[in-house]
Amino acid sequence: MNAEQKARIEANRRRALEKLKSRGIIRDDQAKKIESRNSLRLKRPLEQTPLPDSAIAENRAKAMRLYTHHQQNLRDASLGANPSVELDRATSHKRPLDKIRPTVRKQDYIEYDLATMKNSHGGFINVDDQPNTENGNQNQSFEDWKKAQRERRALYEDTEPPEHPSLAPRCTECEINTELDPLLHDVFKLQVCKACVKGHPEKFxxxxxxxxxxxxxxxxxxxxxxxxxxxxxxxxxxxxxxxxxxxxxxxxxxxxxxxxxGGEEGLDGEWQKREEGKAQRREKKYKEKMKEMRIKTRAQEYTKKLLDRKHGKEHVHEFSAAIDGGVNEEGLHILKRRCIGCGLETQEIML
Incomplete structure (x- = not known):
């Protein structure tokens, strides 16, 4: 950076301070402190002496130790305080710890995981949960995110407290509790407490x-x-x-x-009627299948009779006793048999 650039930067800084003072954003004493800090910063040398290789290697090793310790703290927090699942510190370097993950999916029951939460210096807000951010969900639009938040708050929206505790709405089931179930109260318009909802599943x-x-x-x-x-x-x-x-x-x-x-008896009668109808339909379907199978069997028998009448019955060979057939070209002893009906001859090799 040359002298002209430094002068231009310093002039811009002074003009910005004058605008802030003219608008009443900062006071004169604050402007003097800022100018003193800028003057001290300008007096510092811009070029520092390079660090030796040993110092650079030491800084890298220290950074790696801090990073390893931080990752170990995150893993311990995610695994919990159970000693049966904690990692062995003595043998931890022998295994790839980055690939070890808990067997339980924490996102199913943990909404805010403090072990993985990042400090954005504006409150502990998880940046990954924010829509349309650099690290957020790119597939969800801002309108969809607002709609999801409205649906989530609709069931648990706080209502104004009653003027007197005796005027608070009570549970219609037990007539004691005033802490009503928000889902049944807001959606289904039922004044029932959480204990009664849990104790009477046959109704709620x-x-x-x-x-x-x-x-x-x-x-x-x-x-x-x-x-x-x-x-x-x-x-x-x-x-x-x-x-x-x-x-x-x-x-x-x-x-x-x-x-x-028509009441519980009418509902039971309708159930019995429908079950009988299902049984009748199954029986009817079974009879239709049996009728189709019989027709197919009779057709096959009729076709077989026509073929026998046209070509005669299928011939079954009846061979006579074996007789000596001598020796063949390869020098093996053979036996001969003849069909009594059609005269077909066969040769068998004696092994």
Whole structure:
């Protein structure tokens, strides 16, 4: 860097300080401190003496030790404090530690892994989770990310507290707890606490659309009617390209099914009726297959009779006793047999 470039940089720096002071962003004492630091920096020599090779090698070795220690801390944090799974420090250099991974997929149950979180100097934010960043997910647009966040917060959005604890909504099942299950309250409009949801799965468990059709004999138009049922949609666990999975609460589906089929006895009668229909259809299909097989067998027998009438029955050879046939060209002793019906002769070699 020559003298002209240094002067231009210094002039630009002074103009920037003047603009900051004129706008009131910094005070005069702060501007003086900045100018003093810049003057000290300019007085330092720009070119330093190169380090010897021994110092460079020592710095590299120290950096490698720090990096190895940091990687070991990350592995210990991911494996946990269980001594049965901790790595042996004495023999750790004999194995490729970079290829060792935990057998459990942590991303299935850990949302924020502190062992792998990076300090971005703006709060501990995992940069890899941010959309449309240099290290983020390039396939997800910002609108898709915002939609996913809205769907995630929709179930757990905080509501205003009641004016008095006695006015808080209570669980309709136990009539004691006021801490309601957010999913059933916000989506299915049911005032049920988490303990009752866990203790009464026969009433508050979630059913898929297929289970509603198979167990309660409901149709697709009935399940697709938003006026009849509340539903909770989530991504299909089998594949992301499949249609979104719809979940229904059992008590609402059961109440509608009882109303449709005439109570529990009517639902059981419909199940028995459908099972009998399935058995009848299986029996009918079996009879049709048997009839088809009999027709095919009779056709084969009729075809065989026609062939016998046209060409006669198939001849079966009846050979006589073996007689001496002498010696062949290779000097082996042979035996001869003759069919009594058609006169076909065969030769057998005696070994």
């Amino acid at each position: 468990s979630l059913l898929t659309k297929t289970e509603c059709k198979e167990d309660y004999f409901l149709t697709d138009p009935e399940l697709n009617d938003t006026a009849l049922f509340h539903r909770f949609e989530k991504p299909n666990p089998h594949s992301g390209t499949f249609a979104r999975m719809q979940l229904f609460v059992r008590c609402q589906v059961e109440a509608f099914a009882y109303q449709k089929w």
